[in-house]
Amino acid sequence: MSAPLTRRTFGLAAATLAGAVSARWLVGNIHSGEARLLRPPGAKSETEFLSSCIRCGQCVEACPPQALLLATLAEGLSLGTPYSRPEIQPCDLCRGHDTLECIRVCPTGALSPVEKHQDIDMGEAVLDTEICFAWNGVTCRSCWHACPFPNQAIVFDELARATIDEESCIGCGLCIPACLTDPKSLTIRPKGATTLAAQAKED
Amino acid sequence: MQTRNKGPLRKWTWLHRLTTVLFLLALVLGRQAWFPWFKGSLGATQLVGSIPFADPLAALEVILASHSVAQPLLTGLALVVLLYAFLGRVFCAWLCPLGLLLEVVHSLRDRVQGHFRRRGKRFPDIHLPKEIKYWLLAFFLLLALLTSLPVFTILSPIHILAWLLIFRMGPEIIVLGLILIVDTLSPRGFCRSLCPLGALHSLIGRFSPLRIKISPETRGRLYCHQCTIHCPMGIDLVEDHILPGKPTVQDPECTRCGACVDVCPAGHILKLCFVNPHTPTRAPDPQTSGKSPS
Numbered sequence: 001m002s003a004p005l006t007r008r009t010f011g012l013a014a015a016t017l018a019g020a021v022s023a024r025w026l027v028g029n030i031h032s033g034e035a036r037l038l039r040p041p042g043a044k045s046e047t048e049f050l051s052s053c054i055r056c057g058q059c060v061e062a063c064p065p066q067a068l069l070l071a072t073l074a075e076g077l078s079l080g081t082p083y084s085r086p087e088i089q090p091c092d093l094c095r096g097h098d099t100l101e102c103i104r105v106c107p108t109g110a111l112s113p114v115e116k117h118q119d120i121d122m123g124e125a126v127l128d129t130e131i132c133f134a135w136n137g138v139t140c141r142s143c144w145h146a147c148p149f150p151n152q153a154i155v156f157d158e159l160a161r162a163t164i165d166e167e168s169c170i171g172c173g174l175c176i177p178a179c180l181t182d183p184k185s186l187t188i189r190p191k192g193a194t195t196l197a198a199q200a201k202e203d
Numbered sequence: 204m205q206t207r208n209k210g211p212l213r214k215w216t217w218l219h220r221l222t223t224v225l226f227l228l229a230l231v232l233g234r235q236a237w238f239p240w241f242k243g244s245l246g247a248t249q250l251v252g253s254i255p256f257a258d259p260l261a262a263l264e265v266i267l268a269s270h271s272v273a274q275p276l277l278t279g280l281a282l283v284v285l286l287y288a289f290l291g292r293v294f295c296a297w298l299c300p301l302g303l304l305l306e307v308v309h310s311l312r313d314r315v316q317g318h319f320r321r322r323g324k325r326f327p328d329i330h331l332p333k334e335i336k337y338w339l340l341a342f343f344l345l346l347a348l349l350t351s352l353p354v355f356t357i358l359s360p361i362h363i364l365a366w367l368l369i370f371r372m373g374p375e376i377i378v379l380g381l382i383l384i385v386d387t388l389s390p391r392g393f394c395r396s397l398c399p400l401g402a403l404h405s406l407i408g409r410f411s412p413l414r415i416k417i418s419p420e421t422r423g424r425l426y427c428h429q430c431t432i433h434c435p436m437g438i439d440l441v442e443d444h445i446l447p448g449k450p451t452v453q454d455p456e457c458t459r460c461g462a463c464v465d466v467c468p469a470g471h472i473l474k475l476c477f478v479n480p481h482t483p484t485r486a487p488d489p490q491t492s493g494k495s496p497s
Contacts, residue, residue, distance in 0.1 A: 048269065052271065055356055
């Protein structure tokens with residue numbers, strides 16, 4: 001395309017530039033960069049993840065417990081990116097596999113390798129002490145049995161009440177299907193999500 | 204119902220449709236754990252074990268948006284660029300699922316247009332300039348850099364169609380609806396004039412040796428224009444290539460779909476094959492087509 005720099009070409013180039021700048025403004029308004037979805041292990045911050053994910057869905061296909069879903073337009077500009085809904089199927093940290101499969105197949109580095117499972121940071125569990133059995137006089141340790149890091153991420157105090165250690169909890173969500181209350185007393189707050197947004201989602 | 208001359212067997216047309224269907228089938232089967240050869244969707248695919256392939260535009264957008272290049276992505280991009288530099292803009296006719304869908308829409312549109320014409324009515328027939336897609340390509344690459352988001356990868360109807368077939372349905376199907384409207388109003392409007400991925404493929408395949416070769420035996424023939432009428436990309440083979448005496452169709456828009464070869468009633472004038480890029484040019488055909496030059 002070796003078109004000479006005519007007025008028409010110049011006009012189109014200016015229109016392209018102006019269009020891109022106004023589209024940037026539009027995208028900036030729609031998209032807050034707020035983390036709302038629970039991302040696979042090894043995901044960077046939400047902003048970095050959205051810019052480096054090529055939306056190919058290879059992680060969704062590779063996930064052994066099929067814990068990953070491909071976002072639709074209902075999730076806004078996250079369209080085509082992977083996320084997990086632990087209440088349906090949590091990430092089991094690729095039990096029985098040598099590597100975390102989603103990270104292994106990611107072609108763009110949007111999911112980057114972690115040294116050990118403790119280094120994963122998908123988010124953290126939030127416990128609703130109003131409905132949790134252990135906080136309401138019923139002996140229950142279901143979440144503790146399901147947790148990959150019992151006594152680190154979920155700790156029971158001397159009154160047998162559960163608390164989440166935000167530092168140790170990786171946010172896999174294995175505790176959620178195990179929780180016996182209805183509704184579940186545990187939710188996962190994705191990494192980077194503000195407490196307010198997480199609460200708004202719960203309500 | 205007599206419309207356009209379809210010829211006996213449209214070999215290339217059916218071959219490229221079959222290739223697209225097989226490619227899609229492989230991607231859909233790749234969703235299953237027991238089919239390890241085609242993983243992923245159109246953004247990035249992992250072929251037979253571990254050969255990475257990347258959609259060149261999606262890869263460029265991700266590189267621009269994230270300011271970083273992962274090794275598998277770079278390998279995938281390099282392989283794809285090499286492949287299409289050699290084969291030309293073949294993706295659009297031979298692999299693109301949206302291309303196949305719009306080809307079907309185009310043939311339906313032709314029939315409806317025929318009905319309208321016979322009743323003396325006009326069917327909307329908007330012609331969009333072909334260079335819009337190059338500007339859209341520049342626009343989306345710039346936008347990826349400005350917003351740090353691969354915007355076309357997110358909203359591309361091609362990806363949306365692939366996700367829909369491989370993974371799940373979603374409200375983003377509206378985008379496909381919009382593209383169908385565009386293609387109803389304008390013949391192959393999206394592929395010809397709007398698709399930035401097609402524009403990138405045109406640029407990559409600019410000097411590919413796989414081309415439609417024009418036999419020198421066109422002198423003194425009657426020009427039936429069937430090739431021009433049937434070209435899905437709207438290339439005027441007769442006026443722009445055969446009459447000026449070009450040895451091949453050098454138009455970057457050509458998707459090597461072979462429709463022109465299929466419909467040519469003379470059979471041997473057009474041929475889809477690899478050509479020596481240094482083929483000498485033919486002498487221009489005499490403009491008066493009825494005269495015998497001998």
